[in-house]
Amino acid sequence: MSLLALDQVRITNNADGRELVKGVSFTLEPGGVVGIVGESGSGKTLTCRAALGILPEHFVVSGGSIELDGHDVAALTPRQWTGLRGSTISAVFQDPASYLNPSLTIGSQIAEVAKVKLGLRRREAKIKTLQLLDSVRLPAAVFDQYPHELSGGMQQRSLIAAAIAAEPRVLIADEATTALDVTVQAEILDLLAELRESTGLALVVVSHDLAVVARLCEQVLVMRSGEVVEQGPVERILYRPEHDYTRLLIEEHESYGLERYLVAT
Numbered sequence: 260m261s262l263l264a265l266d267q268v269r270i271t272n273n274a275d276g277r278e279l280v281k282g283v284s285f286t287l288e289p290g291g292v293v294g295i296v297g298e299s300g301s302g303k304t305l306t307c308r309a310a311l312g313i314l315p316e317h318f319v320v321s322g323g324s325i326e327l328d329g330h331d332v333a334a335l336t337p338r339q340w341t342g343l344r345g346s347t348i349s350a351v352f353q354d355p356a357s358y359l360n361p362s363l364t365i366g367s368q369i370a371e372v373a374k375v376k377l378g379l380r381r382r383e384a385k386i387k388t389l390q391l392l393d394s395v396r397l398p399a400a401v402f403d404q405y406p407h408e409l410s411g412g413m414q415q416r417s418l419i420a421a422a423i424a425a426e427p428r429v430l431i432a433d434e435a436t437t438a439l440d441v442t443v444q445a446e447i448l449d450l451l452a453e454l455r456e457s458t459g460l461a462l463v464v465v466s467h468d469l470a471v472v473a474r475l476c477e478q479v480l481v482m483r484s485g486e487v488v489e490q491g492p493v494e495r496i497l498y499r500p501e502h503d504y505t506r507l508l509i510e511e512h513e514s515y516g517l518e519r520y521l522v523a524t
């Protein structure tokens with residue numbers, strides 16, 4: 260059984276009747292990585308939000324099905340969703356600063372997730388948080404620091420620590436490295452790859468940047484205007500693209516060389 264399975268998912272904005280996602284399918288196994296690439300507005304984020312049960316108001320899954328760890332998500336009550344979110348599926352997004360509370364220390368924000376989701380007491384939650392900081396390669400001193408004292412890359416590492424605090428099996432990284440400079444971007448992508456290897460975490464990596472997706476993913480979906488124009492193993496998509504739009508995405512990177520796509524092996 261797949262951890263996450265989307266089958267012909269369609270998403271409609273009921274406020275105006277527009278269908279914005281028109282049939283997305285993929286499956287994710289434990290430790291697997293699926294990438295979704297495409298231009299702004301192509302439906303990548305809505306697809307992820309549907310899998311997280313957090314579609315914006317008026318938006319509905321109007322076709323197909325989503326199964327999360329064996330549950331048909333359409334049948335979940337809000338209470339069941341709350342139970343699964345964080346502990347089965349979790350996410351990190353672009354612009355880490357906006358997800359951190361500026362008036363609370365990093366440690367207390369991560370520890371709060373451990374307390375609420377794992378039912379840990381204060382002392383246990385602190386120990387767990389220090390372990391999490393270590394696993395995202397942040398020094399223990401970050402525990403007592405405030406968000407504004409950290410760089411963008413460190414803020415994103417803190418959010419990854421919070422996102423994995425309740426030991427989810429799937430992590431969605433939606434443009435999680437977009438706001439960061441290229442070196443830090445690569446460090447965060449390597450961190451996600453490490454977490455995947457050490458914990459079996461499955462990843463959905465969303466980016467408008469094919470290089471980001473290619474660095475981590477085995478399977479790639481190329482989306483345009485709500486449709487999947489091409490889907491397959493990353494090497495096939497990179498070296499033998501079948502769709503003109505995919506070729507265009509690849510050409511955008513030509514000046515950097517194709518090797519930028521692939522992790523140094």
Ligand SMILES: Nc1ncnc2c1ncn2[C@@H]1O[C@H](COP(=O)(O)OP(=O)(O)OP(=O)(O)O)[C@@H](O)[C@H]1O
Pocket residue numbers: 272279297298299300301302303304305306315467
């Ligand atoms: N809250 C919302 N209200 C109205 N329209 C929305 C909302 N969220 C998304 N949309 C529309 O849905 C379509 C798909 O958006 P989505 O955010 O999924 O695209 P995306 O591929 O993730 O793009 P980006 O990279 O810019 O986030 C777009 O046309 C967008 O305008």
